[in-house]
Structure formats: C-alpha cells, structure tokens
Amino acid sequence: MMKGLSLLLSLLLLPVAASAAECLTRGTGDMGIVVERAAGSLKVMDTSAHAELFRVEGLGDLSHASAVYSRDARYAYVFGRDGGLTKVDILCGTIAKRIVQGGNSIGGAISQDGSLIAVSNYEPGGVKIFSAEDLSLVADIPATRVDQEKLSKTVGLVDAPDQKFVVSLFDTGESWIIDMSNPQNPAIQRFTNIGKLPYDALITGDGRYYIAGLFGQDGLSLIDLWHPEKGARLILKDYGKGDQKLPVYKMPHLEGWAMAGDQAFLPAVGQHQVLVVDHRDWQEKGRIAVHGQPVFVMARPDGRQVWVNFAFPDNDTIQVIDTETLQVIKSFKPGKGALHMEFSPRGEEVWISIRDQDEVQIYSTRTMELIKTLPVDKPSGIFFTARAHQTGL
Amino acid sequence: MMKGLSLLLSLLLLPVAASAAECLTRGTGDMGIVVERAAGSLKVMDTSAHAELFRVEGLGDLSHASAVYSRDARYAYVFGRDGGLTKVDILCGTIAKRIVQGGNSIGGAISQDGSLIAVSNYEPGGVKIFSAEDLSLVADIPATRVDQEKLSKTVGLVDAPDQKFVVSLFDTGESWIIDMSNPQNPAIQRFTNIGKLPYDALITGDGRYYIAGLFGQDGLSLIDLWHPEKGARLILKDYGKGDQKLPVYKMPHLEGWAMAGDQAFLPAVGQHQVLVVDHRDWQEKGRIAVHGQPVFVMARPDGRQVWVNFAFPDNDTIQVIDTETLQVIKSFKPGKGALHMEFSPRGEEVWISIRDQDEVQIYSTRTMELIKTLPVDKPSGIFFTARAHQTGL
Numbered sequence: 001m002m003k004g005l006s007l008l009l010s011l012l013l014l015p016v017a018a019s020a021a022e023c024l025t026r027g028t029g030d031m032g033i034v035v036e037r038a039a040g041s042l043k044v045m046d047t048s049a050h051a052e053l054f055r056v057e058g059l060g061d062l063s064h065a066s067a068v069y070s071r072d073a074r075y076a077y078v079f080g081r082d083g084g085l086t087k088v089d090i091l092c093g094t095i096a097k098r099i100v101q102g103g104n105s106i107g108g109a110i111s112q113d114g115s116l117i118a119v120s121n122y123e124p125g126g127v128k129i130f131s132a133e134d135l136s137l138v139a140d141i142p143a144t145r146v147d148q149e150k151l152s153k154t155v156g157l158v159d160a161p162d163q164k165f166v167v168s169l170f171d172t173g174e175s176w177i178i179d180m181s182n183p184q185n186p187a188i189q190r191f192t193n194i195g196k197l198p199y200d201a202l203i204t205g206d207g208r209y210y211i212a213g214l215f216g217q218d219g220l221s222l223i224d225l226w227h228p229e230k231g232a233r234l235i236l237k238d239y240g241k242g243d244q245k246l247p248v249y250k251m252p253h254l255e256g257w258a259m260a261g262d263q264a265f266l267p268a269v270g271q272h273q274v275l276v277v278d279h280r281d282w283q284e285k286g287r288i289a290v291h292g293q294p295v296f297v298m299a300r301p302d303g304r305q306v307w308v309n310f311a312f313p314d315n316d317t318i319q320v321i322d323t324e325t326l327q328v329i330k331s332f333k334p335g336k337g338a339l340h341m342e343f344s345p346r347g348e349e350v351w352i353s354i355r356d357q358d359e360v361q362i363y364s365t366r367t368m369e370l371i372k373t374l375p376v377d378k379p380s381g382i383f384f385t386a387r388a389h390q391t392g393l
Numbered sequence: 394m395m396k397g398l399s400l401l402l403s404l405l406l407l408p409v410a411a412s413a414a415e416c417l418t419r420g421t422g423d424m425g426i427v428v429e430r431a432a433g434s435l436k437v438m439d440t441s442a443h444a445e446l447f448r449v450e451g452l453g454d455l456s457h458a459s460a461v462y463s464r465d466a467r468y469a470y471v472f473g474r475d476g477g478l479t480k481v482d483i484l485c486g487t488i489a490k491r492i493v494q495g496g497n498s499i500g501g502a503i504s505q506d507g508s509l510i511a512v513s514n515y516e517p518g519g520v521k522i523f524s525a526e527d528l529s530l531v532a533d534i535p536a537t538r539v540d541q542e543k544l545s546k547t548v549g550l551v552d553a554p555d556q557k558f559v560v561s562l563f564d565t566g567e568s569w570i571i572d573m574s575n576p577q578n579p580a581i582q583r584f585t586n587i588g589k590l591p592y593d594a595l596i597t598g599d600g601r602y603y604i605a606g607l608f609g610q611d612g613l614s615l616i617d618l619w620h621p622e623k624g625a626r627l628i629l630k631d632y633g634k635g636d637q638k639l640p641v642y643k644m645p646h647l648e649g650w651a652m653a654g655d656q657a658f659l660p661a662v663g664q665h666q667v668l669v670v671d672h673r674d675w676q677e678k679g680r681i682a683v684h685g686q687p688v689f690v691m692a693r694p695d696g697r698q699v700w701v702n703f704a705f706p707d708n709d710t711i712q713v714i715d716t717e718t719l720q721v722i723k724s725f726k727p728g729k730g731a732l733h734m735e736f737s738p739r740g741e742e743v744w745i746s747i748r749d750q751d752e753v754q755i756y757s758t759r760t761m762e763l764i765k766t767l768p769v770d771k772p773s774g775i776f777f778t779a780r781a782h783q784t785g786l
Contacts, residue, residue, distance in 0.1 A: 073422025
C-alpha cells in the first residue's frame with residue numbers, strides 16, 4: 001500500500017515539480033543569450049550574476065545568426081542562416097517553437113507592437129512575416145523578379161515606428177517600406193534605383209533614417225522615413241571600396257555603426273580607419289587610424305566611448321576610442337576571434353565573444369579591466385533582453 | 394482511507410500550488426506599475442494584455458511618489474512622500490521589503506549597476522544610500538548645514554554613468570556629484586553657488602548634462618558631467634518666473650523635458666507656452682502656444698511627437714505637438730486630473746492617468762485614438778519596466 005501511495009504521489013507531483021524545476025520565476029531584464037555558432041546552440045545568461053542559466057540545443061545553422069526579443073523579454077527569436085526561425089523560451093531554457101521558413105535567411109526583425117516577426121530570405125528572395133505568438137505565416141511578400149528562375153535577395157531588414165518594416169533588394173537595387181498596421185493587407189512603398197547592390201542596412205535609434213550599404217558602388221543610400229516623398233539619396237559618396245589598396249576581408253556590418261551625440265562612427269571599408277560623420281548633414285568630418293579593418297564600431301550607451309573589433313587577421317584585438325578627443329585610449333588583445341560585443345543597457349559592462357578561446361569575456365567600461373570569463377562553445381552574437389525595447393535591434 | 398489520502402495529498406500539494414498561484418512565471422519586459430496616490434497602493438499592469446495583474450497595498454503616503462526598477466526588472470523601488478522606501482516584487486504582487494528611511498522624502502535613483510538605491514530627503518536633509526538587495530543602509534550623507542537646527546533639503550537626485558549620483562541642495566544652492574564606485578567610501582565633488590534655490594533637476598538621457606531648475610532666480614544651472622572642472626553655469630537666463638502676469642500654479646517637473654533630435658522641449662514657467670531649445674548650445678529658438686501652463690512635456694520615444702499635460706485649471710486637457718513643424722496637431726480632453734503619461738518603450742502607445750475619473754486611458758500614438766480604459770483608484774505616476782535600462786529614470 002505504501003508503495004502504491006508513494007507511486008501515486010510521485011505521479012501526482014511530477015508535473016508540478018517538473019515545471020517548477022525547469023522554468024524560472026525571475027525578472028528577465030538582466031538576461032541575454034550567446035550564440036554557439038558551431039554547435040547550433042545557445043546559452044542563456046544572467047548578466048547580473050555573470051552566470052549561465054541554460055544551454056538550448058537544436059537551432060540548426062547559426063553562422064551569422066541574429067536574434068530579437070518579444071516585448072515581454074521572455075522569448076528570443078533566433079534567425080539562422082539555414083532559414084530556421086526558432087522561438088526560445090529563456091525562462092525555461094526550451095524551444096517554444098521552431099520552423100524552417102526559407103532556404104537561406106539572413107536576418108529578421110520584430111514589429112513595434114511585438115506581434116509580428118519578419119524574416120528576409122535569399123532563397124527564395126522575399127520577406128515572410130509570422131505571428132510572434134505561434135510562428136504561423138501572416139504574409140509572404142515575394143521580392144522583385146530578377147529573371148525567370150529567381151527573385152532578388154532581400155537584405156537589411158529592420159523594424160520602424162508605426163508598425164512598419166524596411167528592407168532592401170540586393171539584386172534590383174530597391175528599398176521597400178512595408179506597413180503592417182493592417183496585417184491582412186500589407187501596404188508596400190517601393191523605392192527603386194537606390195544604388196547598386198545594397199548588401200546591408202541600419203536604422204537610426206530614433207527610427208528616422210534608413211541607410212543601406214552598397215556593394216556595387218561607393219556611397220550609401222539614405223531614406224528619411226519622416227519624408228519618404230523625398231525618395232532615397234546617396235550620401236558619403238567616398239564611402240566604399242573605391243580604389244582600395246588593401247584587400248577587403250569582410251564588408252563591415254552596418255548595424256555596427258555608433259551614434260554618439262551629433263557624430264556617427266563608421267567602419268571604413270577595407271581600410272584601417274574609423275570614419276567620423278556629422279549625422280545632421282551626413283558629411284564626413286574626420287578619420288581615426290585604428291589597428292585593422294574595423295567590423296563592429298559600437299558606442300557605449302552613453303556615447304562617451306566607442307569599442308571597435310577587426311576583421312581577420314587582426315581579429316584578436318579590441319580598441320576603445322574616446323568620442324570627444326577622437327583618440328584611441330585603449331588597445332588590448334583579448335584573444336583570437338573577437339567577433340561580437342554587447343553592452344549592458346546602462347553601459348557599465350561590455351561582453352565580448354572570443355571564438356577561438358571558447359569564452360565570453362566581461363569587461364568594466366569604467367576601468368576597462370576584465371571582470372570575468374565564461375565558457376561558451378565558439379561564441380558569436382551576444383544579445384541582451386534590453387533590445388526588446390529598442391527600435392531596429 | 395480515501396479521505397486520509399485526499400487530505401495527505403492536499404497537504405503535500407499545498408505549498409507548491411500556493412507558490413504557483415501567487416507568483417507569475419513570465420517575462421517582465423512588458424510590465425509596469427500605476428500609483429494609487431490616495432490609497433497608498435499600486436497596481437501592477439501587463440502592458441501587452443492591457444490588464445491588471447496585482448494590487449499591492451500598504452505603501453504609505455504616495456502623493457508625488459516615484460519609482461525606479463531593479464536591473465532584472467522584477468522589483469520596483471517606490472519612493473513615498475513620507476520617507477517610505479518600498480521594494481515591490483511585481484512578479485508576486487507583494488512587498489519584498491519596506492523601510493521608513495527619512496521624515497520627508499522627494500525621490501530617488503538606482504545606481505548604474507543596480508546595486509544601490511539613493512534617496513534624497515527634506516527632513517533631515519541629505520542623501521541616504523541603501524543596498525538594493527535588502528535595503529540595508531550603505532551610506533548616510535548629510536547635506537550642508539543651514540543653521541543650528543537644520544540641514545539643507547536635497548532635491549533633483551539622479552543616477553549618472555560610472556556609478557555616480559548627482560543631487561542639488563535647495564537651501565544652500567549647491568550640486569553634488571557622489572561617486573559610489575567604492576561604496577564604503579563615497580567620494581563627493583561639491584559645486585557651490587550654482588544658483589538660488591534649486592528645486593528640481595534632470596539628467597539628459599545620455600547621462601552627460603545635469604540641469605537644475607531654480608526657484609530663487611531665472612535661468613537654469615547646467616553641469617557638463619564630462620567636464621566637471623568647468624563648474625556649473627547658468628543657461629536660459631530668461632527661463633523662470635520673472636515678471637509673470639499669470640499666477641504660477643505649479644512649478645513644472647524638469648524630468649518632464651523632452652529631447653527630440655537636436656531640440657529640447659521645456660514647459661515654460663507660469664505661461665501657456667512650451668519652449669524649444671537647441672540642446673547643442675542651450676539657446677532658446679522658439680515658443681509654442683499651448684492650452685495652459687504645461688506640467689509634463691514628454692517626447693514619444695522616436696522624438697516625432699511631444700505630448701503635453703497642464704496644471705490646474707487646465708488639467709483636463711492633453712495636447713500633441715509635431716516636433717518638426719512645431720504645430721499642435723491634436724487637442725483633446727480625456728478628463729479632469731490628467732496627471733501623468735508614460736509611453737511604451739518603442740512608442741506605439743501612451744498611458745495617461747486620469748485621477749478624477751479613477752482610470753488610466755491607453756492611446757495609440759499613431760491614430761491618437763483611445764484603445765482601452767483601465768480602472769485605477771486616483772492614479773498618478775505610471776512607471777514601465779523599460780526604465781530599468783535607462784539612465785536617469
């Protein structure tokens with residue numbers, strides 16, 4: 001009898017106990033994920049305790065993976081290179097839902113109100129928009145046809161205020177504003193001839209300016225989303241590959257632009273320089289000599305420092321620039337494969353992925369000293385939950 | 394036997410069930426609190442569902458109460474007028490800890506790293522700093538002595554980057570930077586003669602400029618925290634009560650300044666105007682005629698709109714200003730006692746407290762239409778958890 005009672009109790013208690021053990025009751029404001037690109041997994045982190053909470057496996061090909069967060073900061077939506085879109089529950093360390101939505105995907109965005117997830121696809125070219133709740137398809141927007149066989153690749157997809165997305169078409173040189181305020185009837189505004197081969201884009205933190213980098217010519221394409229009637233215009237006409245003396249190891253990420261006060265800091269293409277641009281008129285106002293070809297140029301949230309990492313063969317180095325004096329105030333070598341950086345939302349710390357050492361390093365931005373190292377398998381992108389509250393992230 | 398088993402099961406299951414019922418396992422990114430000023434209570438809200446989650450009572454005198462959030466966005470620290478400091482667990486709807494730390498308090502701040510809570514007190518005048526964990530006292534910093542009986546009141550307390558707080562001394566016309574990077578040994582930098590009777594202050598969102606309003610003279614006192622060696626200087630020398638033709642019903646809150654692009658929007662003192670200031674040189678560049686004496690002048694997070702509420706007898710009205718054309722694009726009367734506004738972090742909605750109607754109204758900022766009304770007893774301040782990630786909020 002006691003054995004039977006014991007078994008009965010176990011069965012009755014199991015679901016509750018399991019649920020309590022697996023999911024955390026805690027605030028999500030200080031959490032984040034680190035992508036393990038080779039393993040197709042990610043680690044869920046507690047940024048206050050500097051500690052790992054969960055490892056989540058089975059996310060497919062995570063090379064160049066990126067992520068956005070639900071508005072409650074409980075779910076990370078991870079965009080894989082293989083077209084996978086995975087909704088990860090960071091309180092339970094589980095995959096809430098996973099679909100393979102395209103053949104070859106390069107990023108996504110979440111709508112202003114958090115209800116929609118958009119993904120841009122190379123293959124087949126276009127944008128698919130899903131319900132953030134269950135990843136069911138809401139809209140399938142094919143890109144412009146290039147020839148009988150294929151549609152243009154789509155790149156540089158971002159969210160914008162008033163429930164919009166903006167995306168560029170690589171092959172056909174277009175940018176589209178997709179208004180999803182009526183999800184059953186997407187309204188698309190098309191800008192053609194924006195420049196040759198847009199390969200990536202960013203939106204400024206206030207959601208006003210959409211800027212696409214061009215692979216087929218120098219300069220960048222800018223759209224003022226407050227004035228779409230003015231069309232796209234070319235800015236920074238000297239920005240690009242031009243007559244490079246050095247081989248371009250990697251086209252820099254545009255999302256890695258830093259905006260600090262009236263200045264924008266941009267990675268020069270193929271040169272050992274960071275460009276300083278006045279973001280009121282988008283004119284270049286200076287260049288800062290740095291250690292290698294910059295990849296990410298990231299501003300500390302208060303705009304007082306800019307941290308820079310570099311393309312191979314200089315990807316073992318990080319430099320810190322003072323945004324007022326424009327001087328490099330610190331150079332150090334955290335290790336080979338320093339791929340990505342993420343600041344804590346109020347800027348007191350920065351986390352850096354060091355791929356070849358299988359670790360994430362955490363630095364104080366005040367002392368610029370190493371605080372702690374956490375083991376992570378081939379870490380790449382780091383994404384903290386405060387992104388849930390920011391346009392374009 | 395079955396009755397005994399049933400009782401045994403109930404007893405065994407009780408703690409788990411109770412715990413599950415009381416505390417929520419959910420993301421905290423889309424939560425917020427609304428202060429019920431008369432009842433000394435607050436309501437915990439789900440901003441995605443537009444629904445109440447908990448009502449928490451027993452917080453003392455909450456007239457002019459304000460709140461900050463822990464870095465994990467689980468706990469709200471509520472500063473009451475009566476010197477009460479209450480740590481509220483918004484996942485469980487309970488008071489985690491409450492102390493009465495002073496006789497008469499007017500606000501507080503949380504340190505950049507989230508470890509310290511600072512409170513400014515009228516009586517006795519000074520700043521007390523507590524552990525965010527258990528509210529134990531870490532530092533007690535008395536204000537400058539005014540006479541044998543009393544110390545200066547402290548006002549305008551804010552957090553600043555690099556683990557600092559900044560506060561002003563009403564009676565003695567000072568501002569202090571308190572560096573808490575070594576919590577056992579606060580380092581204080583004192584600025585004297587900053588102007589007569591500072592009554593409130595703000596810090597810009599990037600944490601660079603600290604600006605104190607002056608009750609005893611016109612103008613505002615500005616400290617550039619990147620250059621404290623330059624001292625405090627007077628800006629906007631025409632800003633103030635001056636020769637007012639109208640009685641000043643309420644000194645406007647400085648935290649209600651809106652920064653949008655290069656412009657700052659300020660409530661004029663005692664006049665039916667919003668001032669437009671170039672925040673690069675702090676020169677006035679225009680005035681916008683509005684419906685009454687403005688109290689809060691709040692920018693939508695993308696800076697495209699500014700929403701304004703007004704002092705008695707015009708506190709039944711809200712106006713919306715387009716920051717580009719500087720035109721009032723919408724005026725409406727949501728009800729008497731429109732005391733406070735809070736935008737969702739990405740700006741799609743704004744919540745407005747309507748005290749005399751015992752309700753909070755939720756508006757779409759795109760359509761400017763009412764979406765929903767929630768019952769709240771004499772609502773005043775509204776504070777969403779995204780503040781956890783912002784300097785000065």
